Amino acid sequence: MKDKVSIRPVLPSSIIHDKMTSVELFQNNSIRPILKMQHELLVKLGRRYIKRKKNAFTHLTDKGKEDYLAQRNDSIRCFL
Numbered sequence: 001m002k003d004k005v006s007i008r009p010v011l012p013s014s015i016i017h018d019k020m021t022s023v024e025l026f027q028n029n030s031i032r033p034i035l036k037m038q039h040e041l042l043v044k045l046g047r048r049y050i051k052r053k054k055n056a057f058t059h060l061t062d063k064g065k066e067d068y069l070a071q072r073n074d075s076i077r078c079f080l
Contacts, residue, residue, distance in 0.1 A: 008033035 016028060035042075053072075060068055
């Protein structure tokens with residue numbers, strides 16, 4: 001089995017320099033490549049979620065849509 005670090009995509013746009021904090025280094029070296037690798041999956045999950053929830057949303061007024069999104073904000077965050 002391949003090492004998990006070796007299968008991460010290399011992101012040339014992530015600039016590493018001496019003045020970066022440890023959090024920034026972790027983000028650029030670990031989090032961003034993992035998210036890039038999972039991008040297609042996250043998009044599919046998002047589209048599936050929208051399809052399942054779209055019916056209720058499309059029939060609401062603008063105010064109703066705002067209220068719906070405000071109520072569901074935490075559940076959507078947990079889903080992703």
